[in-house]
Amino acid sequence: MEAIITYRPDAQKTPGLYDRILTNEILRDICVRVTGQDRFTVVRDTSTYNRGRLVIIEYRGIKSFVSLSEVLVEGRNQSVQSIPTAINLYYADCYSNKTLYYYFMPHSGNYFTDYHLFYFRLLKTAGVVFLNILRYYPADINAFESIDELIDERNDNRKTNRSNNSSFISKTSDKVQIYAKTYGASKYESTLLAIAAAAITDRPIDLYNICEQDLTRLPQSSLNTINAIGNISIYDTSITLEKKRFISLARNNEFRSPIYQRNLLQKLGRKRCVLCGCEIPEIIQGAHIWGVAEIARDNHFNDDRKFDHAISGENGLWLCQNHHKLFDSHYLSFDMDGNVLIPGNLRTEYGQFIHAITKNEHLDNLIMTDNFKWYLSQRNSIRDYSCYQCLFI
Numbered sequence: 001m002e003a004i005i006t007y008r009p010d011a012q013k014t015p016g017l018y019d020r021i022l023t024n025e026i027l028r029d030i031c032v033r034v035t036g037q038d039r040f041t042v043v044r045d046t047s048t049y050n051r052g053r054l055v056i057i058e059y060r061g062i063k064s065f066v067s068l069s070e071v072l073v074e075g076r077n078q079s080v081q082s083i084p085t086a087i088n089l090y091y092a093d094c095y096s097n098k099t100l101y102y103y104f105m106p107h108s109g110n111y112f113t114d115y116h117l118f119y120f121r122l123l124k125t126a127g128v129v130f131l132n133i134l135r136y137y138p139a140d141i142n143a144f145e146s147i148d149e150l151i152d153e154r155n156d157n158r159k160t161n162r163s164n165n166s167s168f169i170s171k172t173s174d175k176v177q178i179y180a181k182t183y184g185a186s187k188y189e190s191t192l193l194a195i196a197a198a199a200i201t202d203r204p205i206d207l208y209n210i211c212e213q214d215l216t217r218l219p220q221s222s223l224n225t226i227n228a229i230g231n232i233s234i235y236d237t238s239i240t241l242e243k244k245r246f247i248s249l250a251r252n253n254e255f256r257s258p259i260y261q262r263n264l265l266q267k268l269g270r271k272r273c274v275l276c277g278c279e280i281p282e283i284i285q286g287a288h289i290w291g292v293a294e295i296a297r298d299n300h301f302n303d304d305r306k307f308d309h310a311i312s313g314e315n316g317l318w319l320c321q322n323h324h325k326l327f328d329s330h331y332l333s334f335d336m337d338g339n340v341l342i343p344g345n346l347r348t349e350y351g352q353f354i355h356a357i358t359k360n361e362h363l364d365n366l367i368m369t370d371n372f373k374w375y376l377s378q379r380n381s382i383r384d385y386s387c388y389q390c391l392f393i
């Protein structure tokens, strides 16, 4: 029995591209790897151009979608931009007995940067099968085994350039949250992150799309894919939208912001209490240094600036529930050197308890940026901390 290999020869901007790069040798290699034998017939579908860099193989009742890599890696977004389209087309196909593959074409440029390897792990987790990676890279790609591993890998990279990251993931006791910007290629990355997360967690996933300017929703094809997977809810938000909410809610301290959470993940990395080291994400919270209600009451700034302060990743710490409550209740504070303080007249048992649950004497230098210190000075100017003393004397 022969396999039927179908591809569309024209790229959107390059007629005949796939006739040129899909040599007989490559088609045969793909055929053998997908079907285990080398007999095939080629069908060139000229009805429209090729989206998703796809080759379709039908063999023994199985439909295989093979997405081809670029042949020239020019930029990290460019190099993976066709994959989300392939995923969307794969999910949109109503054939049930199907598999999605990824095939590395002979290429120039580096397909195995840290960014690519993370992206490929997401693909593998989402169910994509790599056909020939070992020809170009010394190790296979491992899927993420748990949502915690995925969260760590995504957010725990303080020493590398996190500003390149546009999407972040965390979880609470009952849900997984994905925070993503929706411009450019990032909107597709957030979709992939959601698909991968859905494959390894039973918890519902909230996907927050954070639009920098106007509300730009995810592409309809991505929405269809997410709907097909289920268990993922999409929330669109934007600076404009959150600013309105801030103005109406901040004074009552009822302002909760996905953008603030995203900014904290960007500055601080994964959720980890700075005082006790607790890493159980369900009980780690973003704690404002200069509180939202205080910001709202301040007379020095207009609403736009106040909002900027309320969502700034510099204006916060990860604290566990205990330390957060102690901090908000002023049982704990920090001096301008980042040392942990408690009230001088605190009941002995309270002090002993706080001492017992607190491991760190002062805040890490990575946290104590000039901007962070400015927020600390705002906080410390509101209340008299002169009778406070260091927790660790």
Ligand SMILES: [Zn+2]
Residues within 6 Å of the ligand: 273, 274, 275, 276, 277, 278, 319, 320, 321, 322, 323
């Ligand atoms: Zn703690």
